[in-house]
Amino acid sequence: MKFCPKCEIRLKKTDSGLKCTKCNYVEGGNIESTKQILEEQEVSEFNVLEENEGSETLPTIKIDCEKCGHDEAVWWMLQTRSADEPTTQFYRCSKCNHTWRNYA
Template structure:
């Protein structure tokens, strides 16, 4: 039983000798080199910029801690483990101050 010197995976018999199934290392034959092309895909999860998409967020009547304005937009995120409640974020519509409530 032989193992690959590169990735330490057990070598398997193939037409060209003993071959590593992981990195294509070949022992006792002609090795073929291949390049793996990894394509980057754009994530489905979007983080909003400071002003982007805010008009789509719901508003709530709550007093701003900084300026006293009584309206803010709000959203919720799971910032801690799944067995704990979500964190509520608020942003004042007047002064743009952001604060959170750990509910």
């Protein structure tokens, strides 16, 4: 049994070696591939809906667009952080399709 040198939690076996579930320390594996996978997940998280997907069915709200100043946007909510954190609100401008988020 091995422990993480950073946070002293027991390391779990994975395909790439041993990994800490708290700080993502990897022993005996390729650190770059793990970092790349995490970066890809962060980028895809923001692009949940395609540019025009759901525009007809999503609710609208009167809010100023940060990019073009238009005053109407569609909105939706997702749980992007842990369950004890509030949901993240996403907005997409009805005019220019600029998307931004509010962590409420």
